[in-house]
Amino acid sequence: MSRRKLINDEPCPVARSVDVVGDRWSLLIVRDAFDGMRRFSDFQRSLGMARNILSDRLRKLVEAGILETKPASDGTAYQEYVLTPQGESLFPVVVALRQWGEQHLFNPGERHSVLINKRTGKAVPPLVLHDSDGTTLQPDMTEVRKLISGST
Amino acid sequence: MSRRKLINDEPCPVARSVDVVGDRWSLLIVRDAFDGMRRFSDFQRSLGMARNILSDRLRKLVEAGILETKPASDGTAYQEYVLTPQGESLFPVVVALRQWGEQHLFNPGERHSVLINKRTGKAVPPLVLHDSDGTTLQPDMTEVRKLISGST
Numbered sequence: 001m002s003r004r005k006l007i008n009d010e011p012c013p014v015a016r017s018v019d020v021v022g023d024r025w026s027l028l029i030v031r032d033a034f035d036g037m038r039r040f041s042d043f044q045r046s047l048g049m050a051r052n053i054l055s056d057r058l059r060k061l062v063e064a065g066i067l068e069t070k071p072a073s074d075g076t077a078y079q080e081y082v083l084t085p086q087g088e089s090l091f092p093v094v095v096a097l098r099q100w101g102e103q104h105l106f107n108p109g110e111r112h113s114v115l116i117n118k119r120t121g122k123a124v125p126p127l128v129l130h131d132s133d134g135t136t137l138q139p140d141m142t143e144v145r146k147l148i149s150g151s152t
Numbered sequence: 153m154s155r156r157k158l159i160n161d162e163p164c165p166v167a168r169s170v171d172v173v174g175d176r177w178s179l180l181i182v183r184d185a186f187d188g189m190r191r192f193s194d195f196q197r198s199l200g201m202a203r204n205i206l207s208d209r210l211r212k213l214v215e216a217g218i219l220e221t222k223p224a225s226d227g228t229a230y231q232e233y234v235l236t237p238q239g240e241s242l243f244p245v246v247v248a249l250r251q252w253g254e255q256h257l258f259n260p261g262e263r264h265s266v267l268i269n270k271r272t273g274k275a276v277p278p279l280v281l282h283d284s285d286g287t288t289l290q291p292d293m294t295e296v297r298k299l300i301s302g303s304t
Contacts, residue, residue: 011264013253014183014246020257022249024174031166035296065256086256091291092248092279094166097173100245101165104217104238105172112163113298117283124294125284127244131269132277139243142276144187146265 011147020064021090025049025057030087031094033067038080066090095127163299172216173242177201177209182239183246185219190232218242247279 010016021027025047032046044054058081061067066087072078083090098115106112114123129137162168173179177199184198196206210233213219218239224230235242250267258264266275281289 012183012250013257013264014250015180015253016257017249017253018176018179021252022174022176022179024170027170027174028167031164034291088291089255090252092281093245093252095281096242096244096248096279097169098164098166100173100242101167101169103241105165105168111299112165113296115294116297117287117289118293118295120283122284124281124289127248127279127281129244129247129276129279131272132274135269137269137276139186139240141270142267143270144265145268147263 012144017093021066021093023057025053026061027094027097029054029057029061030066030083030090033081033083033087034091034094038073038082039078040081043081061087092127095124099126164296169245173218173245175209177205178213179246179249181206181209181213182218182235182242185233185235185239186243186246190225190234191230192233195233213239244279247276251278 010019021030028047029043032043037043037046040054040058043058044051047054049057058067062069062081065084067081068084070080070082072080095115102112102114116123129142131137135141162171173182180199181195184195189195189198192206192210195210196203199206201209210219214221214233217236219233220236222232222234224232247267254264254266268275281294283289287293
């Protein structure tokens with residue numbers, strides 16, 4: 001619904017994504033939403049951010065079609081913020097950020113949260129880019145081809 | 153090498169990653185570095201950012217161990233900025249941002265750049281989180297377990 005509003009002149013999809021979610025607060029709000037957080041006061045407590053900045057970021061995420069507002073699930077007058085399908089499809093972005101942090105930003109033995117498969121209780125393996133034949137694609141095996149029709 | 157400097161009190165790897173790369177300019181510099189860009193003047197031309205901000209971001213990316221400086225490959229006096237192995241491991245982050253943008257931020261038929269497998273010339277498939285048995289993991293099949301030892 002907000003697709004047209006987000007369009008700018010950048011033919012690079014990375015640049016457009018970064019314009020929408022490439023800031024610290026938006027990424028952390030999306031992270032919390034994946035963890036099941038829904039209420040303004042919970043986001044505020046989790047992130048320790050100023051109310052006006054939180055309001056602004058939530059509004060922008062709603063405008064961008066990443067979150068949508070819903071009446072509170074418990075029948076109270078609160079409004080809740082829930083990931084849309086477009087927001088849910090940010091899952092690989094959040095997982096990739098998590099796994100990079102786990103790999104590089106903790107000392108050995110230092111405690112950190114872990115993303116687990118609920119069914120098995122085990123940590124999920126690293127996100128890997130595979131080609132359609134199953135080959136693992138390293139960065140140097142790929143390149144960006146500029147300005148191809150959007151229908152490809 | 154810079155591991156200790158980056159440590160803060162956040163037990164969440166997403167938060168630590170976002171502290172290091174969660175801003176528009178850093179993500180776009182890393183994107184350009186994956187595209188083979190190495191020189192200050194090339195980054196500046198590509199990103200159209202102020203020289204002082206570019207200097208600051210490059211310095212922070214070097215301090216964070218994501219880029220390293222090297223003498224120019226052509227023997228001139230220029231300094232070049234190259235991804236370290238730690239920087240290269242941001243590949244899934246950049247690919248995930250790209251694919252989310254391709255999926256949601258372009259109108260049908262609108263032109264955008266495409267990440268291809270150099271060998272086949274074909275666009276790479278979407279990044280998917282698989283469990284070790286090959287199951288595709290959707291967000292609701294996972295959860296974050298807080299504060300596990302960093303050695304897991």
